[in-house]
Amino acid sequence: xxxxxxxxxLAAGLLLAVLVSLMLGKYPVGVGDICSFFLWKxxxxxxxxxxxxxVLENILLNIRLPRIVAAMFVGxxxxxxxxxxxxxxxxxxxxxxxxxxxAGASFGAALAMVFSKSWFVVQSSCFVFGFIAVMTSMxxxxxxxxxxxxxxxxxxxxxxxxxxxxxxxxxxxxDPYNQLPAIVYWLMGGLTLVDGNTLRNAAVPVLxxxxxxxxxxxYLNVLSMGDEEARAMGVPxxxxxxxxxxxxTMLSAVTVVLAGMVGWVGLxxxxxxxxxxGPDNRVLVPVSALIGxxxxxLVDDISRLAFTTEIPLGxxxxxxxxxxxxxxxxxxxxxxS
Amino acid sequence: xxxxxxxDVNFAYTxxxxxxxxxxxxxxxxIVTLLGPNGSGKSTLLKLFMGLIRPxxxxxxxxxxxxxxxxxxxxxxxxxxxxxxxxxAFPYTVLxxxxxGRMPHKTFFxxxxxxxxxxxxxxxxxxxxAHLSGRPYxxxxxxxxxxxxxxxxxxxxxxxxxxxxxxxxxxYGNQLRLLEQITVLSKEGYTFIKSxxxxxxxxxxxxxxxxIRGGEIIADGHCGNVVNSEMLFRLYDTKVKIVKLNGSLxxxxxxxxxxxxxxxxxxxxxxDTNAEGPTGAPTAKRQKQLQVMR
Numbered sequence: 001x002x003x004x005x006x007x008x009x010l011a012a013g014l015l016l017a018v019l020v021s022l023m024l025g026k027y028p029v030g031v032g033d034i035c036s037f038f039l040w041k042x043x044x045x046x047x048x049x050x051x052x053x054x055v056l057e058n059i060l061l062n063i064r065l066p067r068i069v070a071a072m073f074v075g076x077x078x079x080x081x082x083x084x085x086x087x088x089x090x091x092x093x094x095x096x097x098x099x100x101x102x103a104g105a106s107f108g109a110a111l112a113m114v115f116s117k118s119w120f121v122v123q124s125s126c127f128v129f130g131f132i133a134v135m136t137s138m139x140x141x142x143x144x145x146x147x148x149x150x151x152x153x154x155x156x157x158x159x160x161x162x163x164x165x166x167x168x169x170x171x172x173x174x175d176p177y178n179q180l181p182a183i184v185y186w187l188m189g190g191l192t193l194v195d196g197n198t199l200r201n202a203a204v205p206v207l208x209x210x211x212x213x214x215x216x217x218x219y220l221n222v223l224s225m226g227d228e229e230a231r232a233m234g235v236p237x238x239x240x241x242x243x244x245x246x247x248x249t250m251l252s253a254v255t256v257v258l259a260g261m262v263g264w265v266g267l268x269x270x271x272x273x274x275x276x277x278g279p280d281n282r283v284l285v286p287v288s289a290l291i292g293x294x295x296x297x298l299v300d301d302i303s304r305l306a307f308t309t310e311i312p313l314g315x316x317x318x319x320x321x322x323x324x325x326x327x328x329x330x331x332x333x334x335x336x337s
Numbered sequence: 338x339x340x341x342x343x344x345d346v347n348f349a350y351t352x353x354x355x356x357x358x359x360x361x362x363x364x365x366x367x368i369v370t371l372l373g374p375n376g377s378g379k380s381t382l383l384k385l386f387m388g389l390i391r392p393x394x395x396x397x398x399x400x401x402x403x404x405x406x407x408x409x410x411x412x413x414x415x416x417x418x419x420x421x422x423x424x425x426a427f428p429y430t431v432l433x434x435x436x437x438g439r440m441p442h443k444t445f446f447x448x449x450x451x452x453x454x455x456x457x458x459x460x461x462x463x464x465x466x467a468h469l470s471g472r473p474y475x476x477x478x479x480x481x482x483x484x485x486x487x488x489x490x491x492x493x494x495x496x497x498x499x500x501x502x503x504x505x506x507x508x509y510g511n512q513l514r515l516l517e518q519i520t521v522l523s524k525e526g527y528t529f530i531k532s533x534x535x536x537x538x539x540x541x542x543x544x545x546x547x548x549i550r551g552g553e554i555i556a557d558g559h560c561g562n563v564v565n566s567e568m569l570f571r572l573y574d575t576k577v578k579i580v581k582l583n584g585s586l587x588x589x590x591x592x593x594x595x596x597x598x599x600x601x602x603x604x605x606x607x608x609d610t611n612a613e614g615p616t617g618a619p620t621a622k623r624q625k626q627l628q629v630m631r
Contacts, residue, residue, distance in 0.1 A: 090426045215446050222437050224427055229420055232387055233493065234413030234441030279427035 003283050006276060010290040014072070017297045021068050024305055027059055034060065062196065070194040071300040072293035073206045074255045074262055075269070079292025080213050081248035082266025083273070083285050087220035088241060089149055092274070093329075096252040096266035099152065099245065100159035104133020105256035107167040110183045114174050123198065123257045130253030133159050134245065148227060189260040189314020191300055202254050209251045210289055216244060220281035262314045264321025265292060271328050338401050340365050340497055340528050341386055341416075346395035348381055355381045357552040359395070363530060363545075365496070368523050370539035370560070371532040373549035374573055379532040382549065383499050386530060388412050399497075413441035416497040417490035422483045422506040428473035431485050435460060438492030453492075460491040464518065480511030487518065498522075500531035504538060516542045536564050536577070540587045548572055561587075 022034050029051070036047040037056050049056060081096040089098060097103065108129025112122040137155035144151055174180045219240045222230045230237045255262060273288040296313075299320065303313045339362035348356040355378045363369050371379045384390045385397050388404040397404045399415055407415070417438070425434070438460070439453040461467045464484045469477055474485060483503060490498055503519075504512040512535075519529055520542050533539065539546045539560050546563050548556040550572055556563040569577045569589070576592040 087427070092426060218443075218447060218449075221429065221433060222440055225425065225434075225437065226420075226423075228384075228389060229418065231389055231409070232413060232418035233437055234410035236409055274427075279429050280433050 003277060006287060007290065010287065010294065014290060014294045014297070017294055018068055021297055021301050022060060022064050024301055025059070025064060029056065029059065066194050066196050066199050067191050067300065068297055070191050070199055070258050071296040073202060074259045075265060075292035075294070075296025076210060076289040077206055077251035077255045078262060078266040079269035079288040080210055080285055081251045083270035083281065083288040084213055084220060084244050084248045086270055087224040087281050088244060089153060090224050090226065092271065093267070096248065097160065099137045099156040099249065100133035100163055101130045101249045101252045102256060102261060103160045103163035103167065105130035105253050106187055106261060107163040107170065109186060109256065110167055110170045113182055113186070114170055114179050126257050127253045129163070130256060131249060133163050134249045136162065185312065186260045188312035189262040189317070190303070190310070190312045191259050192310065194258055198258065202258055205250055206254055209247045212247050213244065214286050216240065217281045217285040219244070220285070259313060263318045264325065265296065265317050268321045268324050269295060339363055340400060341530065342398045343382070343385065344396045344398070346385060346392040346397060348385060348390070348392050355552050359554055361547055361554060361557060363528060365528055366523060366526050367545055368519065368529045368543045369545045369547060370543035371530070371547050371549060372536060372539055372572060377549045378552045379549055380501055383501050383530065383532060387416060387418055387499055410441040413493060415495050416499060417493040417495040419486050419490045419498055419500040419503055421502050422479050422486070425474050428475040430471050431466065431469045431474055431477065432457060432471065434474050434485055435489045435492050438489040441493055457492050460488040463491060464488050479507050480514060483507060483511065483515055484518070496526070497528045497530070500529065502532050502534065504533060504535065536569055537589050539564050
């Protein structure tokens with residue numbers, strides 16, 4: 001079956017990309033050493049390594065692997081929430097930031113950077129404000145006694161604008177020598193600050209969130225026919241949409257915690273997936289997650305290795321995403337329906 | 338017992354009254370057409386039947402039970418909604434769209450089963466669109482899309498179909514084929530409640546016409562009795578003559594227009610004796626025109 005083939009080859013491609021990414025870096029490691037190292041680590045078999053085991057352990061497990069896993073998490077999370085939002089809002093040009101989660105999370109992180117030295121506080125504030133921003137947009141929609149798609153989107157516009165201006169206030173008030181550059185670099189997006197601890201905290205929500213959206217992906221098809229039709233087909237629209245928005249918000253907020261602002265991934269990857277497997281969300285959602293993970297692992301390799309100093313990840317995803325978007329715009333010229 | 342019944346239903350959006358003391362009961366196998374001008378409350382009444390909105394006062398019952406008391410899924414297994422032909426934002430295949438109709442039979446976490454596939458396929462075969470199965474819904478014709486939506490409604494497994502202006506957006510041929518399809522399905526015992534802007538559609542296939550104006554039912558009865566020029570004038574404020582052709586089919590002839598020069602000579606003129614209603618005899622002005630045309 002075609003779908004199985006696509007998923008299989010994407011998974012194989014992802015595995016290959018992870019392996020190659022483990023090899024690449026300032027300190028090249030051979031494929032044999034990597035395999036032997038993991039054999040030893042996982043199965044405790046006797047192996048011969050051409051480099052010192054301690055060095056290898058440090059490079060692979062402490063430096064490269066967390067970054068690669070984080071890249072996969074961020075790519076999969078953004079793509080999967082992008083795909084869900086596109087279906088829920090019945091528009092293929094929607095991105096995960098539609099309800100203000102990214103603006104809110106950026107504001108939360110910047111705020112904490114100004115008032116706290118603790119990295120954990122920054123991450124928590126980032127996550128929490130992502131949710132606050134989405135609740136704001138849903139609250140605005142409710143204010144006009146509606147949970148309709150259009151009102152939610154208008155709520156998202158309001159909430160996004162609000163938190164973007166709040167972010168400007170924080171930037172303006174930040175100390176221009178240390179805090180402001182930190183905020184600015186953070187907003188460019190990157191995986192340099194990822195550590196094993198953050199990753200362990202992120203793993204459960206990310207994996208559970210992805211699993212939940214994949215298992216509810218059948219509803220996305222029905223939701224994209226409009227509320228009234230979905231309700232007439234027995235779907236509890238408000239409840240399902242609330243769950244999906246909550247999970248997608250959580251996933252997007254986690255990506256900001258891990259990598260700052262990584263733009264365009266959530267918009268273009270679902271498009272790419274749709275070109276390959278078609279629009280059926282039951283297939284599209286898992287395939288988007290795989291392509292997103294693969295894409296971000298590759299982009300992060302470029303960001304690490306292309307130049308002597310690292311280029312922020314978010315800049316590359318935008319530079320790749322914009323022309324791609326311009327190219328697909330022609331195919332996706334249908335607006336709100 | 339009626340399949341669907343509205344008892345003294347009132348409905349209002351915020352403070353604007355839309356339906357005022359509506360009572361109507363619909364029986365199994367009937368084709369009921371709602372006629373009424375724009376904004377008369379036809380769609381609102383259909384939504385009340387579907388349980389999509391709740392009446393402000395009064396009761397809507399399905400099989401004798403309050404619609405509000407039905408769990409949403411159970412309701413969707415009894416009554417299906419066929420929307421106006423629309424374009425989907427995403428190019429789902431026809432099969433994907435029809436499978437959506439199986440939602441009311443699924444649990445919260447679900448996968449479509451072999452049975453769902455079989456039911457979807459048999460719905461397609463019933464409407465002779467099996468060959469469209471793998472085609473993107475966005476690339477088929479309006480008539481084929483309407484058939485797809487009906488097949489989806491069939492896959493829900495209900496006995497009652499609610500159609501909000503099903504013919505709008507369809508070309509002339511597809512409108513006729515749609516009406517034919519409805520007649521075929523109603524012979525199998527399905528009940529149809531549809532709204533339309535074309536009184537002829539009521540005359541051609543409906544058993545019953547319910548006429549709504551300003552949120553009130555002004556006529557409810559057999560089409561042959563209620564769809565006449567007097568009632569149509571009350572509904573639409575325009576003079577329409579209803580003419581019986583070949584003794585059976587009735588057509589509406591608007592009287593507001595005088596044929597333009599592009600119409601050419603009349604092929605034949607209907608004898609006025611067949612015209613029904615109070616506007617039967619042509620006016621002097623009209624007679625003069627007919628002479629000019631000859």
